[in-house]
Amino acid sequence: xxxxxxTIIIGGGLVGVWAAYFLARRGRKVLxxxxxxxGAQSSGVNFGNLRLQGRHPDQYPLSLxxxxxxxxxxxxxxxxxxxxxxxxLYCAFNSDEAEKLTAYAAVSRSHDLQIENxxxxxxxxxxxxxxxxxxxATFSARDAVANPRLATPATARAAQAYGAVMIENCExxxxxxxxxxxxxxxxxxxxxxxxxxxxxxxxWAANIAKQFGEDVPAFAAGPPQFVTEPVPYRxxxxxxxxxxxxxxxxxxxxxxxxxxxxxxASDLAANRAPVPPRKTVAGMAALSEVIPSLxxxxxxxxxxxxxxxxxxxxxxxxxxxxxxGLFHAFGFCGHGYQIGPGVGLCLSEWICDGQTPTPxxxxxxxxxxxxxxxxxxxxxxxxxxxxxx
Amino acid sequence: xxxxxxxxxxxxxxxxxxxxxxxxxxLEGYSGETILTAILCERAVLRQLEFSTEMRAxxxxxxxxQDCWVWTRDGLRLRACSxxxxxxxxxxxxxxxxxxx
Amino acid sequence: xxxxxxxxxxPAGMRAAETISRAGLVPIxxxxxxxxxxxxxxxxxxxxxxxTHKLMGSQSKKYQQLHHDFLSIVSSIDYRPETLVWAIExxxxxxLSHNTIATIQFDCLIVASGATDRVYPMPGWTLPGVFTLGGxxxxxxxxxxxxxxxxxxFGSSPxxxxxxxxxxxxxxxxxxICDTTGFAGKISALPSMVFSPGTFLRGLSYLASLTLxxxxxxxxxxxxxxxxxxRVRGIRFLTGSGQEKWIECDGVGLGYxxxxxxxxxxxxxxxxxxxxxxxxxxxxxxxxxxxxxNLYLAGDGAAIGGADAAEAxxxxxxxAALSSLGVYCDAKQQTRLQNTVRRLRAFQRxxxxxxxxxxxxxxxxxxxxxxxxxxxxxxxTIRKALALxxxxxxxxxxxxxxxxxxxxxxxxxxxxxxxxxxxxxxNQSLAQTGRLRGQAxxxxxxxxxxxxTAP
Numbered sequence: 001x002x003x004x005x006x007t008i009i010i011g012g013g014l015v016g017v018w019a020a021y022f023l024a025r026r027g028r029k030v031l032x033x034x035x036x037x038x039g040a041q042s043s044g045v046n047f048g049n050l051r052l053q054g055r056h057p058d059q060y061p062l063s064l065x066x067x068x069x070x071x072x073x074x075x076x077x078x079x080x081x082x083x084x085x086x087x088x089l090y091c092a093f094n095s096d097e098a099e100k101l102t103a104y105a106a107v108s109r110s111h112d113l114q115i116e117n118x119x120x121x122x123x124x125x126x127x128x129x130x131x132x133x134x135x136x137a138t139f140s141a142r143d144a145v146a147n148p149r150l151a152t153p154a155t156a157r158a159a160q161a162y163g164a165v166m167i168e169n170c171e172x173x174x175x176x177x178x179x180x181x182x183x184x185x186x187x188x189x190x191x192x193x194x195x196x197x198x199x200x201x202x203x204w205a206a207n208i209a210k211q212f213g214e215d216v217p218a219f220a221a222g223p224p225q226f227v228t229e230p231v232p233y234r235x236x237x238x239x240x241x242x243x244x245x246x247x248x249x250x251x252x253x254x255x256x257x258x259x260x261x262x263x264x265a266s267d268l269a270a271n272r273a274p275v276p277p278r279k280t281v282a283g284m285a286a287l288s289e290v291i292p293s294l295x296x297x298x299x300x301x302x303x304x305x306x307x308x309x310x311x312x313x314x315x316x317x318x319x320x321x322x323x324x325g326l327f328h329a330f331g332f333c334g335h336g337y338q339i340g341p342g343v344g345l346c347l348s349e350w351i352c353d354g355q356t357p358t359p360x361x362x363x364x365x366x367x368x369x370x371x372x373x374x375x376x377x378x379x380x381x382x383x384x385x386x387x388x389x
Numbered sequence: 390x391x392x393x394x395x396x397x398x399x400x401x402x403x404x405x406x407x408x409x410x411x412x413x414x415x416l417e418g419y420s421g422e423t424i425l426t427a428i429l430c431e432r433a434v435l436r437q438l439e440f441s442t443e444m445r446a447x448x449x450x451x452x453x454x455q456d457c458w459v460w461t462r463d464g465l466r467l468r469a470c471s472x473x474x475x476x477x478x479x480x481x482x483x484x485x486x487x488x489x490x
Numbered sequence: 491x492x493x494x495x496x497x498x499x500x501p502a503g504m505r506a507a508e509t510i511s512r513a514g515l516v517p518i519x520x521x522x523x524x525x526x527x528x529x530x531x532x533x534x535x536x537x538x539x540x541x542t543h544k545l546m547g548s549q550s551k552k553y554q555q556l557h558h559d560f561l562s563i564v565s566s567i568d569y570r571p572e573t574l575v576w577a578i579e580x581x582x583x584x585x586l587s588h589n590t591i592a593t594i595q596f597d598c599l600i601v602a603s604g605a606t607d608r609v610y611p612m613p614g615w616t617l618p619g620v621f622t623l624g625g626x627x628x629x630x631x632x633x634x635x636x637x638x639x640x641x642x643x644f645g646s647s648p649x650x651x652x653x654x655x656x657x658x659x660x661x662x663x664x665x666x667i668c669d670t671t672g673f674a675g676k677i678s679a680l681p682s683m684v685f686s687p688g689t690f691l692r693g694l695s696y697l698a699s700l701t702l703x704x705x706x707x708x709x710x711x712x713x714x715x716x717x718x719x720x721r722v723r724g725i726r727f728l729t730g731s732g733q734e735k736w737i738e739c740d741g742v743g744l745g746y747x748x749x750x751x752x753x754x755x756x757x758x759x760x761x762x763x764x765x766x767x768x769x770x771x772x773x774x775x776x777x778x779x780x781x782x783x784n785l786y787l788a789g790d791g792a793a794i795g796g797a798d799a800a801e802a803x804x805x806x807x808x809x810a811a812l813s814s815l816g817v818y819c820d821a822k823q824q825t826r827l828q829n830t831v832r833r834l835r836a837f838q839r840x841x842x843x844x845x846x847x848x849x850x851x852x853x854x855x856x857x858x859x860x861x862x863x864x865x866x867x868x869x870x871t872i873r874k875a876l877a878l879x880x881x882x883x884x885x886x887x888x889x890x891x892x893x894x895x896x897x898x899x900x901x902x903x904x905x906x907x908x909x910x911x912x913x914x915x916x917n918q919s920l921a922q923t924g925r926l927r928g929q930a931x932x933x934x935x936x937x938x939x940x941x942x943t944a945p
Contacts (some may be wrong), residue, residue, distance in 0.1 A: 393721075396629060396636065397636045398634055398906060401539045401635035402634070405537075419537060420536075421535035422538070423633060436661065438872065443866070444618060446619065449531050449606060449624065450622070451606060452753070454606075455901050455934065471523075
């Protein structure tokens with residue numbers, strides 16, 4: 001027997017649950033299918049950064065819209081998910097990097113973000129724990145953090161309260177376009193018909209796009225991350241070095257979390273995201289250079305998560321170019337957490353209104369019909385040999 | 390702070406007496422003892438829990454539960470049950486106030 | 491020459507090292523502790539005069555033999571005490587020793603990582619003066635210290651009377667021994683006891699000598715609370731007949747049997763299977779302890795079997811490793827050892843059944859009881875999270891949402907309780923409940939070990 005709904009979302013990560021939330025809130029019928037558990041992949045294990053400075057220039061309208069959602073979490077979903085407007089300190093080790101910071105700051109300011117330029121003296125004054133190796137920094141006060149382990153399940157519960165239906169441990173094994181929309185078959189032998197499909201299956205999404213003739217060179221990888229034991233809370237903003245060796249934050253409970261490059265290829269089939277111990281050691285050394293007082297602090301756990309990356313290091317967001325009613329949102333290249341709610345909102349607008357006011361042309365899947373230039377970021381953020389390493 | 394010992398030495402010691410300080414007070418232990426033994430033979434706590442004023446005094450004594458980490462005044466972290474006592478250690482049950490270099 | 495690395499210098503690791511050394515190879519034996527012997531056969535710290543014979547009774551002969559044999563080979567092996575293996579990647583071990591990180595390549599790995607106490611929380615179990623039963627014993631054996639002047643031993647373990655007797659012999663008052671299991675449970679486990687009647691009789695004799703000297707013994711008790719303002723003042727429980735009982739004491743030893751330390755085996759790639767009977771996830775291995783290509787597990791870290799089984803399984807793993815490397819083979823001895831290990835582990839399995847943890851534990855535990863000592867997570871927090879949708883009743887998901895098991899000990903202390911709560915909540919099997927995976931670093935490592943850098 002075939003049941004029907006209006007929209008089926010494949011993948012219960014942050015993007016999927018926010019799309020479900022906004023659709024359900026507008027009274028639309030929506031079903032979300034998650035092959036595992038809601039928020040258990042990179043949506044749940046990422047660093048938790050809601051960073052605004054240093055984003056891709058084309059992403060600011062989306063990014064700022066998304067930040068507006070994060071800033072209203074208690075009103076929208078009844079849970080703050082430990083959202084904390086900590087600010088973000090972007091650090092440079094040398095004059096070349098300082099120049100990059102200046103350029104990023106100019107882009108941020110053109111979107112009305114308040115960015116402060118800090119020299120060595122003012123860094124020492126304002127953030128005395130930052131080591132001497134950092135010679136310049138920019139500070140963005142609107143940047144924030146939120147607990148990734150909580151955000152996706154909490155949003156899922158709010159979406160369900162509006163009537164969204166979510167099924168966990170249920171893989172969509174086959175998605176067929178028909179003249180009336182789509183038929184989606186699940187691993188449990190059920191068939192659902194619907195008018196719209198949102199492909200937000202994270203690292204597994206490229207396989208779905210491929211079935212609809214849209215082949216993109218996405219690959220799975222994850223950043224090495226670790227967390228320290230709790231130490232007295234002093235480091236309020238997120239600290240990021242522009243070379244990517246340190247992306248760190250301290251939570252008020254005292255633990256310091258570190259993520260850093262280079263990222264490591266993940267085993268998609270085995271659902272494994274290994275953390276090479278050498279990268280942990282490199283991260284430990286890098287963190288103790290940037291925040292020397294953490295030297296005697298202990299690392300207590302490492303982890304990573306499986307994310308989809310694309311060679312131009314920006315995601316695919318928007319309608320399919322082969323199949324009407326199909327929308328893609330994947331390949332967030334390690335920066336999907338901040339924009340996730342905004343992407344969910346735009347997807348709901350496409351379905352309900354036929355368009356979104358947020359400019360997203362740069363993120364269309366059509367760009368992969370021609371050869372894509374490999375991003376500088378891509379070269380610097382992965383092991384030598386890139387995706388195939 | 391509870392100054393009554395938690396542990397009691399029930400066999401004799403041949404080792405030398407080793408002075409150290411804990412939370413600013415000078416105490417004595419014996420060579421061969423762990424930091425945990427030396428402190429708890431004089432006091433009833435090792436450390437303050439990070440999330441409240443609750444005091445802890447170790448639990449498994451075999452380096453598994455990680456509930457006996459104490460501080461040195463220099464900001465080092467030592468697991469009391471697996472670190473031998475040494476002369477002049479300056480130990481704290483709470484983190485030292487750190488000044489930035 | 492192939493490199494065989496043994497992790498853990500308890501009876502299993504020591505015997506493995508000896509076996510390999512006698513076959514003409516030079517094994518690397520890595521141990522966290524400064525002195526060999528593991529937890530059970532640890533030698534006392536220097537300067538502390540402990541009469542091990544008086545303390546260990548009939549076990550002391552085996553203890554002395556083990557150390558004697560080890561002493562005869564220690565100079566011809568590469569023995570590295572005070573060294574932690576904190577991560578494994580392919581055939582490389584990452585170690586931490588004296589604040590320095592190093593790597594060791596191996597051709598074959600024998601993991602003899604030992605066990606810790608399995609503990610279940612009760613209100614007040616984080617108070618100063620409460621220790622694990624094993625910790626209570628180590629305090630005496632290693633440091634010559636008692637955990638109190640008037641002590642209660644609480645839980646379900648064959649070690650309860652043994653440790654009580656050791657304390658009593660050194661003049662410590664045993665205020666009570668409280669066993670959460672009843673006599674009935676012990677009798678039903680008897681059939682498998684016949685595998686090793688000597689051990690069982692030894693256990694009974696401990697019980698007898700305690701009873702004779704009027705130590706209060708309670709069977710079938712239910713825990714209520716350990717109480718005191720800043721340290722233990724006493725313990726409250728229900729007796730087997732349901733009467734509330736308060737016993738004053740200044741020390742409590744808590745233990746519900748043993749639990750293998752499986753984190754290293756996990757990092758080395760062992761496959762884990764749920765043992766619904768014992769309530770433990772155990773590494774899959776063959777009768778020699780082979781758990782993967784070039785990976786062998788021995789001793790209580792592989793399956794609880796006690797010290798004798800540890801010695802035998804250490805030899806066995808070493809022989810299997812040697813024969814897989816084409817170095818040495820003694821099929822007869824292997825068969826003999828396989829039988830010994832099988833018999834002793836079956837006996838321990840019987841004991842574990844006789845001293846099964848209380849079934850009602852998860853439902854009766856008060857909301858304000860600390861479950862996770864590291865992160866101070868309470869039973870009520872876990873129950874609240876389990877009641878929410880999108881908290882799947884699975885160990886790692888509940889950990890992610892509540893932080894239970896996220897602290898320094900990586901769930902070593904709280905996992906049995908968390909597991910019991912999830913199983914009770916969802917009325918499901920251990921297999922469905924999952925397990926907390928071992929994650930590097932398996933014990934905390936300081937940032938400074940990554941290399942000193944100028945501030």
